[in-house]
Each structure stands twice: as structure tokens, then as C-alpha cells.
Amino acid sequence: MVPNWIEQRAALTPNRVALTYKEDRWTFLQLANRSKEYAQQLKNQGVQTGDRVAIYGQSSSQLVMVIFACMQLQVEMVMLNLRLSKRELSYQIEDAQVKKIIVQDELMKQLPEVDVEFVQFSTIQQVCEMAVPVNSWRKDSTMTIMYTSGTTSKPKGVRQTVQNHLASATSSLYNTGLIEDEAWICTMPIFHISGFSMLCKSILHGVRIDLYEKFDEEKVVAQLIEGSATRMSVVAVMLEKILSHLEAIDAKVSPRFQLALAGGGPIPKAYLQRAAALHLKVAQTYGMTETSSQTATLSNEDALRKIGSAGKALMFNEIKIEGTSEPFVHGEICIRGDHVTPGYIGQHAHLPTTVDDWLHTGDVGYLDDEGYLFVADRRSDLIISGGENIYPAEIESVLSSHEAVEAVGVCGLPDEKWGQCPAAFVLLKKEVSEDVLRAFCEENLAKYKVPKTIHFVDELPRNGAGKMMRRKLHELL
Structure with a gap:
């Protein structure tokens, strides 16, 4: 058992600013009290300790208070990705078997019709008495569930426990101090592990979060120049926009700003060199949903000496390469530590997450x-576009269901803006236009998963056993 983080933080530093959003700010005590009011309203709507609910909302102060209210009740939170299609959301809601869906009022129309009761934000914003919070949390209790695509078309619901989030925040603190x-600039969506992990760090470390609804390079750069925040997390596309804006206005970053953690895929070497010239400290990281954010981070002092590396395992985390103890030998990356998920939910609940305590990442x-650590491939076929993980099998499954498609292969092609974008190679059984197939994808996939290009081909590359070789698809161009 561990003490309720929110209540303990409010007792330790009640008047310290915890959250800013647009022009408003809240102290830790104000957030704790407001979250207990929200918690009581959730109880009035039938939500009880141990229930599993889905949450669907944009990054905002309201969303933070809803999340804190669920934490006060020790409710399992399924964090729904705002970028998913109704089809994808329907699968996750049904697979998770949630009791309620807590939804931002303005986003109701984006959700599918499902046999689950909706609770709108406006319903729980009404001021009422405060709920009595859960004083102690079980370390093995599931706090969040986030879906991550697997090697099949069906995403897996990853459990992240109180202990997982605690271990992640603790190892991060030992690394950064x-x-x-x-103060952290949070432009990452809270439904992502990178965004949610910042909320955990805020409570556990007692630091302020400057929350953005969405990434805004002009406002972020202004904070970097004035030194009003000390850290942030970025993906490559965000970092490039920050660098370009700094260069355009001929400005450099304040020495007060400590570090930008860069994840979601490899960062181009040129970005790191440009950042150094602008006094922007960048540390590359390696992590995944199954590890509740970071596992390894490259220290800033090694950023240029070890360009391309994701650094060393953080304190209490372990990394090994399966099948070898020799340096420079490629193999599957395996991870061990208290930050590793204990399991999945739904139709993947039977799958083990570790073998002899080691998580086999599938990454080479x-x-x-x-x-x-140097990551050669984030899984052999994974496409990373603007920090989002895209699995070809999921796109192939959708396109293959179209009546005009006989077979399809998907791979990632280089893209100047996003790093990579998915491209589809389609073998037809009857005539259909590229526009029709793209519209079909848009109906069934999140926007970032829709192929940027669709190529019609006479055959797909296969090996002797008939298995398609995705790595050969780009040669068809």
C-alpha cells in the first residue's frame, strides 16, 4: 500500500502551483479539493472504487480534474485516443468492458454508439460536497489502461499499475533531479503515456505543469526563451518546429530551461546539432506503453558524443539484448523493472507480458x-509517424476488407515532415479508384494511419513460403 498521492502532496505543498492552463492556475490543495468534488459527482453517477471507466477528452484543466477524481476513488481509467475512428473506439470500449464513459460534452458526437452509459463533464463539474478519498492505494491496482497496436490488427489494452507509474516517476527523478x-511544459496528449506520466511526476515530484490543449510552437518557444519552464517532452516533428521557429526569430533558449526529452522514434542527428547551437538541451529516450514511459535516456552531456543512442537504462531499470552479452551485437531488446506492465486486458489478457521477468519488446x-543502447528497428515493420506508432497489419486488415481488394501490403516511406508515412501497395480484383480506397480508410482508421499514397501493383513480394515481405515493398516504386 502507498498513501494517496494527491492528498499527501496537498498536505506537503498545499500552496504551490500545480497546474496552469491558458490564463488559469491551481495549487495542489485546490486541485485536491476540486477533484474530491468531482469524485463525489462520479459516485452520484454510480461510479465506485474498483470500477473501470473510459475517459474521452481534450487536454484541459477539466480533464486533469476528472483524472484526479478517478484517482481519488481508485478507479481504473481507460484512456481513449482522440485521434481514433469510431470503429477503433468501439473495439476498445467493448474489449475493456468499461462501466461508464466519461466524456467532454463537445466530443459526444465523435464517440460510437455503444451499450455503455455516458457521463458528460458538465454533469460532474457541479459543485457539491467532497467525497471521502481512498486514503491508501494498492501498489498492484491498475491505474490506467492504454491501447497499443500489436503485430496483429487488434490493439492490446496495456495495464499500468500504481507501482508502474511510481517506478517510472522515481527513476526519472533519479536521472534528472x-x-x-x-515546471514541465505538457503539449503531449494526456491520453498518451508520455502525457499521463507528466501528471504523475507533477504529483510525486511536486512540480508545476503548464498544460497545452495542443502543441503551439510559438507559445512553447516563448516559454523556452523566457525560461518560465524547465522541461518538456517532444517527438521529432515537434522538435523540428521549435528549432525552425527559434532560427526564424534568431533567438536562443534560456539557460534556465533544463531539458527536452525526445521520444517516439529516432531523432535526426541534424536536429540535435541544430538544438545545441540554439542552447536547447535535448535527451533522446526509449520507452513504450508497456513500460509506463521511459526506460532509457541519453544524458545531455552525451547527446553529441553518442548521437543516435537512446542512452542507458534509468535507475532501477535493466536492459539486455536477448541471446548475447557482447557489445555491438544486434538482438531483441529486453527490459526488466517495476515499471513494466503486469499484463493486458480483454481478449489479450491471456498473453504473458514477461518471460522470466523480462519484457521482450520485439524491438531490435x-x-x-x-x-x-542503440535501437535499430522499433519492431521490424513498425511505422513511426510524428511520434505515433502505426502497425502495417492494422491498415492491411482494413483495406483487405474492401470488396475490390485482393491483397495489400503496407510499409513506411520517408517523409520530411512526419519522419515516416504509411504507403499501401494494393493488388486489385476489380476496378476501384485511389480516392475510393482512401475514403474507405478514413472511415475505419485514425487520420494518421490513412496511407499517404496508394499504389496499384500486379504482384506483392513474397518469400518461398508465400509470406509477404514488407521490407521489399518500397522496391516496387
Whole structure:
């Protein structure tokens, strides 16, 4: 058991600013009290400790208070991705078997019709008495559930426990330390592990979160120049926009800003060099939904000496390369630590997450002679577009269901803006236009998963056993 984080933080630093959003700000005590009011309203709507609910809302102060209310009740939260199609949302809602869906009023029309009761934000914003919070949390209790695509077309619901989030925040603190008036810029969606992990760090470390509804490079750059925040998380496309804006206005980052953690895929070497010239400290990271955010991080002092590396395992985390102890030998990356998920839910609940305590990531990489991790491939076929993970099998499954499609292969092609974008290679059984297939994808996939290009081909590359070789698809161009 561990003490209720929110209540303990409010007792330790009640008057410290915890959250800013647009022009408003809240202290830890104000957030704790408001979250207990929200918790009582949730109880009035039939939500009880141990229930599983889905949450669907844009990053905002309202969403933070809804999340904190669920934490006060120790409710399992299924974080729904706003970028998913109704078809994808329907699958996750049904697979998770949630009791309620807590939804931002303005987003109701984006949700599918499902046999689950909706609770709108406006219903629980009404001021009422405060709920009595759960004083102690079980470490093995599931706090969040986030879906991540697997090697099949069906995403897996990953459990993240109180212990997982606690371990992740603790190892991060040992890596970065704290300075006076610490503050994180949060432009990552809270439904992502990177965004949610910042909320956990805020409570556990007692630091302020400057929350953005969406990424705004002009406002972020203004904060970097004035030094009003100390850290943030970025993906490559965000970092490039920040760098371009700094260069355009001929400005450099304040020495008060400590670090930008860069994840969601490899960061181009040129970005790191440009960042160094602008006094922007960047640390590359490696992590996944199954590890509740970071597992390894490259220290800033090694950023240029070890360009391309994701650094070393953070304190209490372990990394090994399956089948070898020799440096520079490629193999599957395996991870061990208290931050690793204990399991999945729904139709994948039977799948083990570890073998002999090690999480087999499916990612290929190596450790150099100093123990620095280099990720060669984030799974052999994974496409990383603007920090989003896209699995070809999921797109192939949708396109294959179209009546005009005989077979399809999907791979990632280089893209200047997003790093990679999915491209589809389609073998037809009857005539159909590219526009029709793209519209079909848009109906059934999140926007970022829709192929940027669709190519009609006479055959797909296969091996002797008839298995399609995705790595050969780009040669068809």
C-alpha cells in the first residue's frame, strides 16, 4: 500500500502551483479539493472504487480534474485516443468492458454508439460536497489502461499499475533531479503515456505543469526563451518546429530551461546539432506503453558524443539484448523493472507480458562497449509517424476488407515532415479508384494511419513460403 498521492502532496505543498492552463492556475490543495468534488459527482453517477471507466477528452484543466477524481476513488481509467475512428473506439470500449464513459460534452458526437452509459463533464463539474478519498492505494491496482497496436490488427489494452507509474516517476527523478520552481511544459496528449506520466511526476515530484490543449510552437518557444519552464517532452516533428521557429526569430533558449526529452522514434542527428547551437538541451529516450514511459535516456552531456543512442537504462531499470552479452551485437531488446506492465486486458489478457521477468519488446537493437543502447528497428515493420506508432497489419486488415481488394501490403516511406508515412501497395480484383480506397480508410482508421499514397501493383513480394515481405515493398516504386 502507498498513501494517496494527491492528498499527501496537498498536505506537503498545499500552496504551490500545480497546474496552469491558458490564463488559469491551481495549487495542489485546490486541485485536491476540486477533484474530491468531482469524485463525489462520479459516485452520484454510480461510479465506485474498483470500477473501470473510459475517459474521452481534450487536454484541459477539466480533464486533469476528472483524472484526479478517478484517482481519488481508485478507479481504473481507460484512456481513449482522440485521434481514433469510431470503429477503433468501439473495439476498445467493448474489449475493456468499461462501466461508464466519461466524456467532454463537445466530443459526444465523435464517440460510437455503444451499450455503455455516458457521463458528460458538465454533469460532474457541479459543485457539491467532497467525497471521502481512498486514503491508501494498492501498489498492484491498475491505474490506467492504454491501447497499443500489436503485430496483429487488434490493439492490446496495456495495464499500468500504481507501482508502474511510481517506478517510472522515481527513476526519472533519479536521472534528472529537481531544481527550484521546476515546471514541465505538457503539449503531449494526456491520453498518451508520455502525457499521463507528466501528471504523475507533477504529483510525486511536486512540480508545476503548464498544460497545452495542443502543441503551439510559438507559445512553447516563448516559454523556452523566457525560461518560465524547465522541461518538456517532444517527438521529432515537434522538435523540428521549435528549432525552425527559434532560427526564424534568431533567438536562443534560456539557460534556465533544463531539458527536452525526445521520444517516439529516432531523432535526426541534424536536429540535435541544430538544438545545441540554439542552447536547447535535448535527451533522446526509449520507452513504450508497456513500460509506463521511459526506460532509457541519453544524458545531455552525451547527446553529441553518442548521437543516435537512446542512452542507458534509468535507475532501477535493466536492459539486455536477448541471446548475447557482447557489445555491438544486434538482438531483441529486453527490459526488466517495476515499471513494466503486469499484463493486458480483454481478449489479450491471456498473453504473458514477461518471460522470466523480462519484457521482450520485439524491438531490435544493441548495446555498445560503454553500455549505451542503440535501437535499430522499433519492431521490424513498425511505422513511426510524428511520434505515433502505426502497425502495417492494422491498415492491411482494413483495406483487405474492401470488396475490390485482393491483397495489400503496407510499409513506411520517408517523409520530411512526419519522419515516416504509411504507403499501401494494393493488388486489385476489380476496378476501384485511389480516392475510393482512401475514403474507405478514413472511415475505419485514425487520420494518421490513412496511407499517404496508394499504389496499384500486379504482384506483392513474397518469400518461398508465400509470406509477404514488407521490407521489399518500397522496391516496387
